[in-house]
Amino acid sequence: MQIAFAKAALPKSGILVVPMAEGGALEGLAAALDKALGGGLGRAMEAASFTGKKGQSASLLAPGAGLKRVLLMGIGKAESFTAKLAEELGGAAQAALAKETEATVLADKLAPDLAAHIGLGARLRSYRFDKYRTTEKEDEKPKLASFKILSASAVKSEAAYAPLAAVAEGVELTRNLVTEPANELYPEEFAKRTEALKKLGVKVEIFDKKDLEKLGFGSLLCVGWGSARESRMVVMQWFGASGSSSSEGKKTKKLKNPIAFIGKGVTFDTGGISIKPAAGMEDMKWDMAGAGTVTGLMAALAGRKAKVDAVGLIGLVENMPSGTAIRPGDVVKSYSGQTIEVLNTDAEGRLVLADVLYYAQERFAPKYMVNLATLTGAIIVGLGHEYAGLFSNNDELSEKLLAAGKATGEGLWRMPLAPLGESYDKNLNSDIADVKNIGGGRAGGSITAAQFLQRFVNGKPWAHLDIAGMAWAGKDTAVTPKGATAFGVRLLDQLVRDNFEA
Ligand code: BES
Ligand code: MN
Ligand code: ZN
Numbered sequence: 001m002q003i004a005f006a007k008a009a010l011p012k013s014g015i016l017v018v019p020m021a022e023g024g025a026l027e028g029l030a031a032a033l034d035k036a037l038g039g040g041l042g043r044a045m046e047a048a049s050f051t052g053k054k055g056q057s058a059s060l061l062a063p064g065a066g067l068k069r070v071l072l073m074g075i076g077k078a079e080s081f082t083a084k085l086a087e088e089l090g091g092a093a094q095a096a097l098a099k100e101t102e103a104t105v106l107a108d109k110l111a112p113d114l115a116a117h118i119g120l121g122a123r124l125r126s127y128r129f130d131k132y133r134t135t136e137k138e139d140e141k142p143k144l145a146s147f148k149i150l151s152a153s154a155v156k157s158e159a160a161y162a163p164l165a166a167v168a169e170g171v172e173l174t175r176n177l178v179t180e181p182a183n184e185l186y187p188e189e190f191a192k193r194t195e196a197l198k199k200l201g202v203k204v205e206i207f208d209k210k211d212l213e214k215l216g217f218g219s220l221l222c223v224g225w226g227s228a229r230e231s232r233m234v235v236m237q238w239f240g241a242s243g244s245s246s247s248e249g250k251k252t253k254k255l256k257n258p259i260a261f262i263g264k265g266v267t268f269d270t271g272g273i274s275i276k277p278a279a280g281m282e283d284m285k286w287d288m289a290g291a292g293t294v295t296g297l298m299a300a301l302a303g304r305k306a307k308v309d310a311v312g313l314i315g316l317v318e319n320m321p322s323g324t325a326i327r328p329g330d331v332v333k334s335y336s337g338q339t340i341e342v343l344n345t346d347a348e349g350r351l352v353l354a355d356v357l358y359y360a361q362e363r364f365a366p367k368y369m370v371n372l373a374t375l376t377g378a379i380i381v382g383l384g385h386e387y388a389g390l391f392s393n394n395d396e397l398s399e400k401l402l403a404a405g406k407a408t409g410e411g412l413w414r415m416p417l418a419p420l421g422e423s424y425d426k427n428l429n430s431d432i433a434d435v436k437n438i439g440g441g442r443a444g445g446s447i448t449a450a451q452f453l454q455r456f457v458n459g460k461p462w463a464h465l466d467i468a469g470m471a472w473a474g475k476d477t478a479v480t481p482k483g484a485t486a487f488g489v490r491l492l493d494q495l496v497r498d499n500f501e502a
Contacts, residue, residue, distance in 0.1 A: 001094070001126040001147055003119040003165070005157040008108035008150045010036065015069045017093045017105040019118075020045075021078035022052040029106040029150060036065040045072065052076070054085070057096070071096060071103075083117040084409050086110070088478035090121025094144060095476065098126070102146040112156035115149050119157075120164040122147045124479040127172060129179045163304035167493050170300030171486040177292040178471065178484035182268035182285045186229040187316035190267060190288065194234045194295055194314075200302035203237040203253070219334035220315050220355040223348040226272055226325025227318035233356060236298045236312040240305060241502055258309035259500055260366035261298070261492060262356050264349045264373035265291025265316040272319045272345030273327055286484065287349070289471035290372035291316060293488040300493050307502040313360050315352035319345070331433045335359055336456050339433040347437045349375045350449050354456040361458050368397055369462040370495075371453070372488050378445030380469040387413035388470045388487065391450035394461035400499050401463055401491070407498075409479075410491035412465065417450055425451045 010032045018030050018041070026034045026041060034041035040063050044050070048058040054076030063070050075081050075089055090105075097103045107115040126144065130136075151157040177185065177193065185193075191206045198204050209230040212221055217233070224231035239253050266287040270276060276284070286292075291314035298312040326332070330342050335355040342351065353371055360369060379389045387405075390412040392398045398414055405412040418424040424447050427439030435455055440448045450464050470487040473480055480486075 001123060001144055003123055003161065004146070004148050005115065005119070005151050005154040005161065006148055007154050008152060011104050013066045013068070015071070015097060015100055015103045016067060017071045017073060017097070017103055019073050019075045019089055019105065019107065019110065020050070020052040021081070022054070022074065022076050024052055024078055028108045030109070033065075033070070033106070037063050040064060041070070041072075050074065057092070069100075081110070081114065083114060084407065086114040086117035087121030087124070090118035091125035091479040093118075094122040094125040094147065098142040098144050101143050102148070103144060104148040104150060107149050108152050112151050112153045113160045115151040115157040116160035116164055119147070119149055119161050120168060121479045123165070123168045124171060125481060127175055127481055129176065129483065166303030167300045167490060169303055170296035170493070171489045173299050174292045174296030174486035174489050175484040177295060178286050178289050178486070180285070182318070185288070186267050186318055187224070187232040187265070188230060190265060190291070190316050191232040191234050194236060197236055197295070197299055197302060200299060201238070202298055202302045203239070205235040207233040207235070215335060215359070216333065217335050217355040218332040219340055219351045220317060222326045222330070222332045222342065223266070223272070223319050223351050224317040226322040227320040229267070229318045232316040234314050234316065236295070238298055238302050238306070238308070238310045240301065240307050241309040242307070255309045255311055255364055257367040258311045258364055259496065260360045260364055260369045261294045261310065261312045262353060262360055262369065262371035263291035263294035263312070263314040264288070264352055264371070264375065265314045266349060266352065267316060267318050269319045269346070269348065270321055272325050272348065273321050274344045274346040275321055276346060283472065286472050287374050288316070289374050289467060289484070289487075290314075292484075293372050293467070293486060296486055296489045297492050300489055301496060306496055308496050308500045310496065311360070311364050311366070313356050315356040317348070317352055319348045334456070338435055338455065341430040341433040341436040343436050344438045347449070349373050350437060350452045353453055357453065358456045361460055366460065369457070369460055370401070370465065370492065371463075372465045372467055374468040374471050375464075375466045376446040376449050376468055378442070379466040382415075382446060383413055383469055385469045385473070387411045389446055389466035390414045390463060391417045391447070391466070392463035393417060393454065393457065393459070394463070397461045397463050400495055404491050404494040404498060408490040408494050410470075410487055412491075415450070416447055417454065420454070424448065425454070428452055428455065
């Protein structure tokens with residue numbers, strides 16, 4: 001779908017979307033439209049009891065003046081119409097008109113920046129994963145190809161939209177990765193796809209199994225023992241801050257205290273020998289959503305040339321049961337040096353993150369670290385599909401994340417995290433090794449998982465986002481068709497935008 005901005009002139013044909021504020025008068029193009037319809041817009045509003053309340057809509061078919069359709073959409077109080085609400089409006093308009101071929105939004109009375117966010121919402125909502133459909137009939141396919149937004153300043157709207165389009169591309173990349181089935185997207189293939197970021201200026205390094213063995217990634221690697229697919233780690237560096245290059249012009253660029261984003265990339269999670277029940281196991285193809293989000297986020301930051309030093313690190317493994325798989329009770333040595341007693345092979349995400357988190361700190365001395373993971377079913381029990389769980393050792397970083405969540409609608413809810421040695425943490429002490437990968441039974445399972453991760457964080461400001469309830473949506477929402485959501489891409493882009501750009 002093509003998003004375009006044009007100057008404010010009333011079209012003489014086609015389909016018009018008219019955003020209306022609650023209690024607002026007909027102004028600008030809406031007033032001109034009403035006039036062209038001989039007062040028909042006002043009459044229709046009256047007849048439909050349309051007041052402009054948020055979420056209200058009314059459709060006028062063949063209203064005259066050569067138009068095919070006019071869709072009135074309420075935006076609520078004009079003064080509280082935010083970027084997030086503009087995106088929701090764009091998404092709702094896209095969904096309502098998906099079977100049409102073109103639509104034009106009258107946004108001449110909105111700030112040009114808000115008009116750009118209408119475009120973002122429409123684009124995000126129009127996402128579809130069509131790769132494996134071969135028999136869909138033409139008339140079943142969405143047709144909306146042109147989505148035009150009439151702005152008071154098309155130039156300003158276009159300028160505001162350019163970085164948002166880069167974010168949308170990041171979101172689409174993440175959704176594509178997360179939607180791919182596990183027979184197509186396994187660690188090696190995932191790693192290969194990250195190489196597409198090179199053309200955006202991202203430095204991409206792929207560590208294969210041998211490299212990881214040499215480094216001593218015993219915790220990450222044990223998860224993949226049972227799989228026919230080799231494990232990988234990918235490091236993606238974006239040099240966007242002016243101070244990042246230590247030796248200008250040379251190849252030896254160095255990130256200066258970057259923000260580090262770390263993702264769990266379990267391309268399929270059977271549970272391993274601690275095998276999961278059959279029902280719903282197919283969902284575990286999206287157990288790599290954390291890694292998918294980090295990849296899309298790096299594409300977004302680079303795509304919009306964010307003035308920040310950032311590094312994305314993803315651990316890619318497949319968790320399978322087999323004669324070579326890790327057994328419950330096995331002990332492995334992590335990259336940090338700590339030994340881990342693996343009591344449940346289905347608590348594998350934390351094993352992957354343990355090594356990648358520790359490596360990120362050691363190599364990059366990041367200012368802040370944020371990891372994303374579909375880590376626990378328990379977070380879905382606790383928070384449902386409304387918020388991701390936020391666990392952090394740092395109040396300042398937490399506040400920044402919560403604010404970015406509010407702005408984008410990718411909501412976070414802060415959960416408890418105890419210092420080392422305190423009650424939640426003590427459950428992880430093993431009888432024969434330094435730490436065990438489960439503890440405390442079913443109680444507080446998401447917290448236990450976060451506590452485990454914290455054992456591999458050296459006091460750096462860090463946040464863990466448990467996105468198990470958010471990575472995949474069972475139903476459509478405003479800017480997200482059902483399926484892979486790319487939760488976290490817009491959130492973390494906003495975090496960077498609001499706090500870390502020069
Ligand atoms: N990938 C799962 C968590 C998950 C469950 C994500 C449902 C999305 C939907 C994770 O690896 C896992 O299996 N966690 C276990 C931990 C337990 C063994 C301590 C869980 O949540 O049951
Ligand atoms: Mn698991
Ligand atoms: Zn998992």
